[in-house]
Every structure is written in C-alpha cells, then in structure tokens.
Amino acid sequence: QVQLVESGGGLVQAGGSLRVSCVASGRTFSTYVMGWFRQAPGKEREFVSGISGSGPGASTLYADSVKGRFTISRDNAKKTVYLQMNSLKPEDTAVYYCAASSIGFPTNRISHYNYWGQGTQVTVSS
Numbered sequence: 001q002v003q004l005v006e007s008g009g010g011l012v013q014a015g016g017s018l019r020v021s022c023v024a025s026g027r028t029f030s031t032y033v034m035g036w037f038r039q040a041p042g043k044e045r046e047f048v049s050g051i052s053g054s055g056p057g058a059s060t061l062y063a064d065s066v067k068g069r070f071t072i073s074r075d076n077a078k079k080t081v082y083l084q085m086n087s088l089k090p091e092d093t094a095v096y097y098c099a100a101s102s103i104g105f106p107t108n109r110i111s112h113y114n115y116w117g118q119g120t121q122v123t124v125s126s
Contacts, residue, residue: 002115004024004098007060009120017086020120021097023079030054030076033101035113036083038094045097049083050106061106066092088124095119 008020022034035050049072050061060072071084079096099113107113 001121002029002032002100004100004113004115004117006074006096006098006117006120009096009122011123011125012088014088014090014124016088016124017084018088018122019082019084020096020122021083022117024081025079027080031102033106033112034072034074034081034102035099035101035106036072037079037097037099037110037113038092039097039119040091040094043094045110047108047110048109050101051081052104052106055063059106061108063108085122088122090092090124090126092122093124094122096122 004023006022012018030053036048037045039045051072052059069087074081097119098117100114100115103112
C-alpha cells in the first residue's frame, strides 16, 4: 500500500515557475514508477510526466504540451517526487495529481497507476 501527499501548489503569474512535491509512504517507494497528472475544470485528467524507479539514471516521459518546460525528478531517500514547472502558461492551470505505478516503466496511461494523491491546485494567471 502506498499513500501519496502532494504539496507546493499555488498561484503564479504566466511565465513564472513553481515546484510541486509528492511524498510517499511505504518501504518500496524506489520500485514504483511515479507520475504526475493534471485535471482542469470540465476536462479529463491528463498525463503530464512520469519517471522510473531508478536513481540518477531514471528514465522520464513527458507530455508534448510540457516538454522543455517541466522537469520531473525523484529522491528515493526522501520518498519524494518533484515536478519543476517553468514558463508556466494559463493553460497549465489544473489540479495536479501524483500517482504511483508498479508497471515498471514510465507510462502515460491512467489505468497503469495504482495509487493516487489527493491533488494540489496550480493556478496560472495571465
């Protein structure tokens, strides 16, 4: 069982930066693929980024809409995954969710993720 708690959301102006974090419980954090998803009002939840369980050589995956602007990373010792968001746009406004998958490789499919956090709101003003 894995419990995930996100933090770091907030209000930022367009062009600004924000980092959201997700702390996990449990002893096997390093074995999970971690992902970030987001859901804007009236829209379906969408994949943002994912990272494999390994350390410095972790493989990553990004949605085209955030590639080059967002960076995912993890600290297995702290059981934490981060999403650094730069050059934010108003269309990045959404609730951001952290998720964990036991599938073994970064994936953008919601159904591959077993555990979810409660979400943190990110609002980008124009």
